[in-house]
Amino acid sequence: MHAESFFAQAVVYLSVAVLFVPIARGLGLGSVLGYLIGGVIIGPSVLHFVGDEGQDVMHFAELGVVMLLFLIGLELDPRRLWKLRKPILGLGGTQVVVTTLVLAGIALAVGLPPAQAAAVGMTLSLSSTAIVLQTLHEKGQLRTAGGSGAFSVLLFQDMSVIPMLSVMPTLAIGAAVAAPHSTGLLIDRIPPGWETPAVLGAMTGIVLVGRFLSRYLFRFIARSGLREVFTAAALLLVVATAVLMKGLGLSPALGAFLAGVVLANNEYRRELETNLEPFKGLLLGLFFIAVGTSIDFGLFADHPVRMVGAVLGLVAVKLVVLLMLGRAFGLSPDQNRLFGFSLAQGSEFAFVLLSFATSALVLPESLSNPLMAVVAVSMALSPLLVLINERWIPSSAKDRSPDAEQMDEIHSVNPVVIAGFGRFGQIVGRFLRANGVEATVLEVDTDQVELLRQLGLSVYYGDASRTDVLDAAGAAQAKLIVVAVAGVEKSLEIVRTVKTRYPDLRIFARACSRNHAYELLDAGVEHVYQETLDSSLELSVEALRTLGVRGYRARRASRRFRRKEEQDLRELNAMRHDRQAYISLARERIRQIEAVMKKDLDERPQPSDDAWDLAAAIRRMESQRAETDNEDHPEQQPTR
Secondary structure (H helix, E strand, C coil): CCHHHHHHHHHHHHHHHHHHHHHHHHCCCCHHHHHHHHHHHHCCCCCCCCCCHHHHHHHHHHHHHHHHHHHHHHCCCHHHHHHCHHHHHHHHHHHHHHHHHHHHHHHHHCCCCHHHHHHHHHHHCCCCHHHHHHHHHHCCCCCCHHHHHHHHHHHHHHHHHHHHHHHHHHHCCCCCCCCCCCCCCHHHHCCCCCHHHHHHHHHHHHHHHHHHHHHHHHHHHHCCCCHHHHHHHHHHHHHHHHHHHHHCCCCHHHHHHHHHHHCCCCCCHHHHHHHHHHHHHHHHHHHHHHHHHCCCHHHHHHCHHHHHHHHHHHHHHHHHHHHHHHHHCCCCHHHHHHHHHHHCCCCCHHHHHHHHHHHCCCCCHHHHHHHHHHHHHHHHHHHHHHHHHHHCCCHHHHHCCCCCCCCCCCCCCCCEEEECCCHHHHHHHHHHHHCCCCEEEEECCHHHHHHHHHCCCCCEECCCCCHHHHHHCCCCCCCEEEECCCCHHHHHHHHHHHHHHCCCCEEEEEECCHHHHHHHHHCCCCEEEECCHHHHHHHHHHHHHHCCCCHHHHHHHHHHHHHHHHHHHHHHHCCCCCHHHHHHHHHHHHHHHHHHHHHHHHCCCCHHHHHHCHHHHHHHHHHHHHHHHHHHCHHHCCCC
16 A cells, blocks of 8 residues: 555544544444444445455454453453353353354255355354444443343354354365365464464463563563553554464454453553553544445345345344343343343454355355345444434333342441442442441442452442332432442433432432533532542642641632632533633633632731641741740840
């Protein structure tokens, strides 16, 4: 690709991200759908800004999927992964087998030979790891029962891709076709019989390097003080793992996930996350755009009924199978719908499997090309399916279901309910308890619940956005609820539920940002607390005292600043949608508070100020004693 072509394509792809994603997010459609729609518009079917080279971009952008799995692995320590072994093997394995059999049976019914039907069934049984995980992550649903089930299924699907690739050549008919198919990978050069030991050795090497050697490497790099070198090391770790796994015929995403799990307890985990997050976001966005550009709408124009029917049929069949499996494995109706609607699409790995099946002469191009278009469109519909589940199915129907998701039994009713017991909620709960006020604490992170119980704290597993959970927690009898969850969407969902179900219950809500505070105010919350305001003001007070300002004056300035900040928050919220008026008022409020603070500090200090500052009082007494000594003994004063 020439430099001019490269830069032109870069401008096109970046323009899509800048233009379409904010619009989609503003309409509540999510970033994934924004990328997909943008890809369709710039693709060969609409504006023709991108042609066949879009497939090459997709191969490059698959690195974003690898990084996504690596970062998810960093959030899963080995103990939690071990807890997921049953849903991974049970729910995930059953989903792949049952969906493959059902789709293969349908393919046989429409007249495909058994080998082709088996290839189609395996290929279409998979779901999109990138789209599902990104969508669930954005909506804060990855740790719910439905989200955890979807993650388990996706993890097993990633593991099953390699066996599927191994089976494909054996499905071909004829001696010439059944000859071994060379992939050009590292595993082709390994002597027969040594493939399994080589794979196990590589995975063991990843575990050993991540467990024992990585901290010394990262410590050595961190001492250099060069952040870009640490970023390069993080990228090298992910890319090298992906290359090794792909060379051995394994899923690069699965290898990156394993590396992430191994590093989950590493002290440099947060630094790795911070350095890789921007690359992951951009590459995933590029991947979704490439999926949009790959949709061949010419096939839909030539055979509209057949192609649309295939897309809807694929989604419907997978949705029915998933809902039946979710119910069989004990998911509640609302979580089962989340599980089913999130996985009812094709997978990015389908493009790999279909290309491989075509090159191995298992599927003809006349069949694989339409299937690729069907998979791409089903992936583009995935965010819409999630929106349908969220917006078109009444929440009351989900919350009042008799088969509601199991939660801990709550034995006491307290005057306070705390939703979310992370770093913010813990301080509130411990402070109230220390002052003799008991609270009912709800938390959806099972690992957090287990840890806090070991510390002797009373915490219950339950989703505070559900009315049945709030009823069981005694919200109807409580005096107030503290909404301390970190996710903005989940916070607002809890507030809306409380406002609807318990209109007289006072809400004290944590705001993670200024925009979050505005949204809480719009939702009718009177008591909004910005999580960093108090700690920032406390630091500021100590800074003033260190610089010589008396303690009482610094504290008084802090209280005055806080009152002004809370007042300005409500005034600015009223006009935040008028950008020009908002900026004008904000600048005026900044000038006002600075003038008030300056006037207060310029006032002459009063002796009573020292009553609030012991250190200043001692200094003043010592100064007065020194002046008295000088007056009593003038001869001791130095002469000039």
